[in-house]
Amino acid sequence: MRVLLTGHQGYLGTVMAPVLAAAGHEVVGLDAGLFADCVLGPAPADPPGRRVDLRDVTADHVAGVDAVIHLAALSNDPLGSLAPELTYDINHHASVRLARLARDAGVQRFLYASTCSVYGAAGGDALVAEDAPLRPVTPYAESKVRVEDDLHALADGDFSPVYMRNATAFGFSPRLRADIVLNNLVGHALLSGEVLVLSDGTPWRPLVHAADIARAFAAALVAPREAVHDRAFNIGSEVNNVTVAEIAGQVAEAVPGSEVVITGENGADPRSYRVDFSRFRAAVPGFDCEWTVKRGALELADAYRAHGLTREAFERRFTRLAVLRAASDAGTVDDTLRWRR
Ligand SMILES: NC(=O)c1ccc[n+]([C@@H]2O[C@H](COP(=O)([O-])OP(=O)(O)OC[C@H]3O[C@@H](n4cnc5c(N)ncnc54)[C@H](O)[C@@H]3O)[C@@H](O)[C@H]2O)c1
16 A cells, blocks of 8 residues: 555654554655654654644645545644644644545545543543543543544545554664653662652553554554444553552563652643553454563663763753754744744
8 A cells, every 4th residue: 555654753753653654555755854854863864754743735635546544643742732823734734634635635644643531530440441431631632533533524435534542652763762651760760869759659641662552553554444334442451550649660670779759749630541452363363462661671772871871862852842942942843833934
């Protein structure tokens, strides 16, 4: 298939592009390139791609494409809360526009990178499945719910949107993100000897390795239409339904000499949910996640050491909010996060 991969120069896109290519697909990228230079280790070999803002996509960008994998977004709660109206413009309106253009161009499958954050304040210890009530607690998560709703309205006999509700990712990507929990805790542990937890450690956080997300998207791309058409899927594995305190414990084991410090200074976190991932396994027989949190912590520690992660890079280059703030302060992007020409 010829696959348009938006967000191909992000954390997940950089891991997903080679997985899709290895499966025999022709990958074409589309990304504003906001974090294209935020690389740890050797520069990745990107697929051919266009530097385009999602808000400026035209029919030309989806012409001749068989499937769209849509990852491009302001990708976490702090970014969403920085500028909620921009989050709705980019994550919601521009995503739905892209989907309409894709449908009009005859694209048959549209895999949308949603998130388990849509369950938000589910709370409790019960497993939440895809039909659980959605209780987003941030503009970021709300934007994902709105896109799912609008894509559902576009689904028809020829156009199959699929809502891939990813757990929180972890693991090494050349375009690292240090602002997601496991990647962050391993970095802290290596750089300071402390596995620093600012919440009280009790919230549940389902995790999934970036490579397992990539494999799940690759599988959903070629799954029979009736198995995935207009359906939501939680992407992850029950073994990686862990509390923040448990994650911290795994990190301390992976980084010898480090110690867990739970400050609780950020108070209770309303985002807490344990997730049931069985629907995707049933829809795509044979698929299962390969990575555990423990193995991911060891992989990250090795990669950080091998590539000489510094505190400066950890706090600035690999923290999405810090990168955008710096670009805005330097005047390289305007206040709508578009590149200044
Ligand atoms: N990483 C996770 O833990 C996780 C979990 C669940 C869902 N997701 C979703 O997966 C997707 C990818 O996440 P990621 O971790 O790779 O994030 P990321 O921030 O590393 O990548 C997002 C990419 O989108 C691009 N982008 C942002 N605004 C754009 C715009 N206006 N026009 C064009 N490109 C734009 C950025 O340049 C970047 O390359 C996002 O939609 C995110 O919400 C991620």
